[in-house]
Amino acid sequence: MDLTNDRHSQHISSQFNQELEALKTHLMGMGGLVERQIQEAVAALLNNDSRAAEEVRDNDRQVNEMQLRIDDECTQILARRQPAASDLRLVLAVTRAASDLERIGDEANKIARNALTLIELGETTRGYTEVRRIAGQVREMVRQSLTAFARFDTELALGVLEDDETVDEEYRSAMRSLVTFMMEDPHAISPVLHVLWILRSLERVGDHANNLAESVIYLVKGLDIRHAPEHPRASLGRKRGDREAESDADDS
Template sequence: MKTDAGVHGHHISQQFNQELEEIKSSMLEMGGLVEHQLGDALSALISADSDLGTTVRAKDDAVNDMEINIDEACNRILARRQPAASDLRLVLAIIKATNDLERIGDEAAKIARLAIELADQGDSSKGYVEIRHIGERVRHMVNMALDAFARYDAEAALAVAREDVSVDLEYGTAMREMITYMIEDPRSITRVLNVIWALRSLERVGDHAKNIAEHVVYMVMGTDVRHAGLSGMEEQVKAELK
């Protein structure tokens, strides 16, 4: 595990230190909002609560605004401070993580829209067990990724990447089950398709959480592991921890 001092230095300019901490705090605050948005979207879907789904969709603008504000703050630091080494990696990682958080917010808004449509289509439990289970796992992944970022913890980031592999396997199983439902009962096709889109959004949330974990590894170690695969990421992190 890394500490703040181990990733970006403390500068003579206290103002620079403050600027770096502020953009990091803003990104983590955005992450908390997105986590909450995702949780509400899942609740709306499982409980067929169209009002909650509408509320989640309305909050998407706030997430978008936060992304813009954080990007602007990062660009100001890049232009005025011209950071190097670990400071530059921190700023770039925040920019990339913020983009992934915005995408998670988009997926939450999609799930909320599907919740409204499914509520209008009537009650059915098909697919909800899968949604609940995968939903809980990807929410935990987002939380783990943000915690790893907050603590500059490459080992914790690696755990997120490992979890994504398991989520992908579970997603594949759930998709096969949904197709079986549609074959057995063609009348359920429209409804089950909406469940499939919700599951697809959750799988994408997991991918974005994994991306954030990869940004943590880059920030801490200076190594780009985006195309290394899980085994390559494990090798890099283990080598750093020796």
């Protein structure tokens, strides 16, 4: 059975409804924080701002605390409410999503640490253009995956999965370019390696946003597509727009 926003208004216990809504709200809050962490870590690098990078690094504890709170809330709901069907999927999906958000926070922390090293080196280097471009792409993936979770929107989630393929190709292209640059200029190896590690962290952020989108599909459709051999759209059938077009044709 598909899950909709109206599903949670049908519980006899209004307290249960409030607990589920609080769970979603806390997850969105955590998501907003890690999205800002990515933005600020990259901005610190591009703006040569060591103080901003240190703030990102220090805020990692707050992300971890939010995950622990969400996990505790999920445990309490499972123990007290023993949810079934779609409600159980919601709790499990939130647990999975919180884990991915915590790992995004870890990657933001790594970006901040590498940014601090590059700022301390005081050397201009290649790769900042690629960092800016890929950072913008993965931040949008995180934002879209969180929006998809909030709206139970599988079509938006599918878009995130497709964007991940683009990010992976951008990452591979940047890696090839920077490795070639290091081979041509051995003096640039040290700073460029830190840029490569930042790009790797950004690529991992995209992977975790991809996981968030998969959690949305699991939540709404009850399908686990993490290791599906076919394209995600094949697992879900036709696109929503295709079904709507056919419906309109039938009405006419």
